[in-house]
Amino acid sequence: MRFLEVISGWINRHFSNEEAISLVVFMVAAFGLVVVFGGMLAPVLTGLVLAFLLQGLVKRLVGWGLPQKPAVYVTFVVFLGALSALLLFVVPLIWQQLVALRASLPNIVARLQDMIRDLPAMAPGFVSAEQVDEWLNQAAGEVGSVSGSLLNTLLSQVPSVVGILLFLVLVPISVFFFLKDKEPLLVWFQSLLPRQRPLLDRVGNEMNLQLANYVRGKFVEILIVGSVTFVVFEFMGLNYAALLGLVVGLSVLVPFVGAAVVTIPVTLVALFQFGWTWDTVWILSAYGVIQALDGNVLVPLLFSEAVDLHPLTIIVAVLAFGGLWGVWGVFFAIPLATLVKAIYNAWPTAQEVAVLGAGAADGGGQELPDTATASSDAP
Numbered sequence: 001m002r003f004l005e006v007i008s009g010w011i012n013r014h015f016s017n018e019e020a021i022s023l024v025v026f027m028v029a030a031f032g033l034v035v036v037f038g039g040m041l042a043p044v045l046t047g048l049v050l051a052f053l054l055q056g057l058v059k060r061l062v063g064w065g066l067p068q069k070p071a072v073y074v075t076f077v078v079f080l081g082a083l084s085a086l087l088l089f090v091v092p093l094i095w096q097q098l099v100a101l102r103a104s105l106p107n108i109v110a111r112l113q114d115m116i117r118d119l120p121a122m123a124p125g126f127v128s129a130e131q132v133d134e135w136l137n138q139a140a141g142e143v144g145s146v147s148g149s150l151l152n153t154l155l156s157q158v159p160s161v162v163g164i165l166l167f168l169v170l171v172p173i174s175v176f177f178f179l180k181d182k183e184p185l186l187v188w189f190q191s192l193l194p195r196q197r198p199l200l201d202r203v204g205n206e207m208n209l210q211l212a213n214y215v216r217g218k219f220v221e222i223l224i225v226g227s228v229t230f231v232v233f234e235f236m237g238l239n240y241a242a243l244l245g246l247v248v249g250l251s252v253l254v255p256f257v258g259a260a261v262v263t264i265p266v267t268l269v270a271l272f273q274f275g276w277t278w279d280t281v282w283i284l285s286a287y288g289v290i291q292a293l294d295g296n297v298l299v300p301l302l303f304s305e306a307v308d309l310h311p312l313t314i315i316v317a318v319l320a321f322g323g324l325w326g327v328w329g330v331f332f333a334i335p336l337a338t339l340v341k342a343i344y345n346a347w348p349t350a351q352e353v354a355v356l357g358a359g360a361a362d363g364g365g366q367e368l369p370d371t372a373t374a375s376s377d378a379p
Contacts, residue, residue: 023200023343043167047174053215054079054179072179079175087168090242097243108272115271203343214338217302222249225294232286239273248287252294254333255314259291313337 054075061071178185193200226249233241244266251258266287270280317337 023203026200027343043170044174046167047171047178049215050079050171050175051178051182052212053219054175055182056212056216058179069180076172076176076179080172083168083172093242094246097240101240101243111272112268115275207339207343211335211338214335218253218334221252221294221298221302224298225249225252225290229287229290232290233283236279236283236286238270238283240269244269248290254318256311257315257318259295263287 057075057078058068058071061074062068066074226245229248230241230245233244238244247265248262251262254261267280267284270283274280274283314334314337317333321333321336
């Protein structure tokens, strides 16, 4: 009974306000909508995220004296130019290197076997020839399975070309209208909410502040880290530099874990190409310098204190959301953890709930004090 009283008291303290219950219902409904219709609405949701990302450029152009509509048009033209460059130059190069990697897979496996067979001579007393033979026998079936699954994955993408083309058409259209009609859309969305909504305003402001910082900062970080990695690897003559640059750039979506995982393919490609030589050492050293500059220089410059998650929180978020939604859960673990933190920071305390209750009893409709400044970045 004592346990039930504790649970009941906690619920009364945190959910006695009607607006708190409305917020929970709204979040559950939004989550259900994304889960059920996320696949069908993917182009629109992608356009929403990109419009949210581009809104910063619109605001900067307006700050420089350009009117709102021309600023939107200029931003959209910049977006189309970047998308065209991506499709015409980056994607074909990455696809070419991916196909080359697939064709070179048998040679890579053979070279790996030769390198493993050299281990007993390089480390006598630690690794025996019998152990090496056992490792190779166990790995033979796994390599064949991975090779076959990679080929099947590549072939399975051919029927989806029409879907990709449709996606590429609908996303720019969604981006344009989210940018152009931002204000009417916000007015329509706010009309669905209660007029007196201090808690919803606090949560919205906190989410807007943190997610805007995260989305824009991560986009710039991916672009810089991926581009620098490609240039460095290409200059050093490493094969598949564009493919590795893409992978290293995307790895920053999962801090700590991503950098550790991506180290494996970078090391393997260097070893396959150069073997146990100083060239491999220099490539891995350059990769380590890129990671160090990213963590100690780039991240502090790009991200404000709004996105301030403890490393353990990041690891728990990656494990939890990755277990729920697989690869997509891993990619979106940090934004989801940031969303949870924003709601926690904006949630009213017991004293604020009492203030709201007293205000409702007096008919005054007192508002909670703001803890975040609205940036009105959402399209």
